[in-house]
Amino acid sequence: MGMAADTIEQKIDYKEISCQSCGSNLLVEPQMLTAICPYCASPSIIQRPPSENLPTPTFTIGFVVTQDRAIEAVSSWIGRSSVFAKSAFRKAAPELTRGVYLPAYLYNAVANSDYRADIGENYTETETYTTTDSNGKTVTRTRTVVKTEWRSLQGQHCCYILDVVVTASKGVTNEALEAVEPFDLRALRRFTPAMISGWLAEEPSRTQDECFQFAHGEALDKVGSQLKGFMPGDSYRNLQYETDVARESIDLVLFPIWSLAVRYDESKPPLQILVNGQTGRVGGKVPISPVKVSIAVGMVLLILVVGALLFGMAR
């Protein structure tokens, strides 16, 4: 373990700043916007000129959930976890690592799509069929059946794509962030350094291009689901669409996240659990115990076999 930690440290390009309160020199992780002096506890804010991939945040959402509430939320979340979770995990106590303002981009756009689909319009028809009646005679009868006529439709669709959030931090994937979304965007505040003072705050560690690509992908998915609801007729198939996005806007937002570690196995890295610092929603992947799952499957099989045997004997 010690060896591994050393090798990682060598790669990090620490920034050196001096505390404006006590004058001591501090080493700060390169992607951090804030630091707390270990000698005098003063909260420092590091401001640097914005660049293309490191824009100044436009908005922040402040922390509402306190540290105690975050730990409580995770404890009860672990308690509610699946019975198939590893026993050690269900007994583990969450360790707080940090409350951090996570950088993410807020994306908005207007989508104009050309679509093409086959629309199914139902109609009923009366058809005759032959069958044998109760006396074994062949008879001809009629029945009404629903049939579908397929008509091709092409058209245009325009809509808004609002409030797509994509992570800008390499430390948190989009899936992990989605697990604790949504944030209430009505609580957005204009970013000022005072909002992050005394807290950890990260700079974007993903490029704006990468985030743009991701937001774009999510926007197309949203258009797809809107188009599904847009189709007339009783059913549709072969829906294809091409989308142009216009009026795109992207803003860097700092979202409040509590990041907790759950150590349930000495030989494995701790599990990362995120808590939405605004709503308290918990997100993380529960480690499933293969032993428990196999036992459960074994039990079910056993019951089935016993049941089958009993059934066979009874006959």
Place this chain on the structure above:
Amino acid sequence: MSDATSNTAEAEADPTDCSACGTPLESGDLRCAICGKSAPVRRYDLGTTQVVKILRCTGCGAAVAYDPKKQAPSCSFCDSVVEIETLEDPMEQTGGYLTFTVTPEDAKAQLQRWLSSLGWFRPSDLSSTARVQELKPLWWVAWVFDADARVSWAADSNQGGRRSAWAPHAGTTEFVFDDILASASRGLSAAEVGVLASGYDLMTARPDPEGAENATIEQFDVQRSQARKQVSKALNEMAHNRVQQSEIPGTKFRKLQVSLVLQNLVTRRLSFPAYVMAYRYKGQLYRLVISGQDKTLMSGNAPYSQVKIIGVVGAVVAVLAFILLLIALAQ
């Protein structure tokens, strides 16, 4: 704190239009309510070199840190809080009062004409109800909006149907919405607003209520965010109606879907003049509303006397029976 002062300066600066969709931003908006584009901000000067600083309380000089309990940056020593620019959501306020051009006398004459038009079927004790004959001036509230909309729609119509009665249709069109009125009134019904809405001259809006004494002045009782939702809903309904009326081919349709994108949505909040006569008769509310700018526009209901109606129906039946009897006798 220098940041705090620059924020105040921005808040007082004139609101501008959204750079993406042209919808005016209002004071206290951080983003465009329609398309989500962030409001422009005069950034505090960030310089060209990295700066490390500690934010200090202007009162006592102690360091300021964000406090989740106060949901604001605050001084840990003296508890003072730093104000941060947040999204504001004020109650809606009227932007002007349209003047009364119909005088109380004209309205009163109109009321008399209306009462007499009800005729003999009105209950005879109605006129003794004190509130009848009394007209009260009222300013009711509504949003008036203009917008350019690009509207896409899809629907099934009976035109072009083959084996099925329905065939799919789709289209895109541009609508210009000009001075569309969306009621914010709690007092007037949608039907009454529908009658009054067409007869107002928006150019007569004044900053203060003019032209009526002792008028009831209705207030907007919703916040800005809610108001925007209502305006959006009204816009969507308008678009639906226009597509139904002018876009879908054929005589019947079903499964209409409409999706629209707006440009230059401008909303005004106005108070509209009207005269109202309202009274209760046997537990039921009856009311007459006359526009304050066009006396021919009015909407009202009144009780009918059931005794009189039954009496008349009875009399008619009796007369018919008598005639039939006479005919029968004559033969």
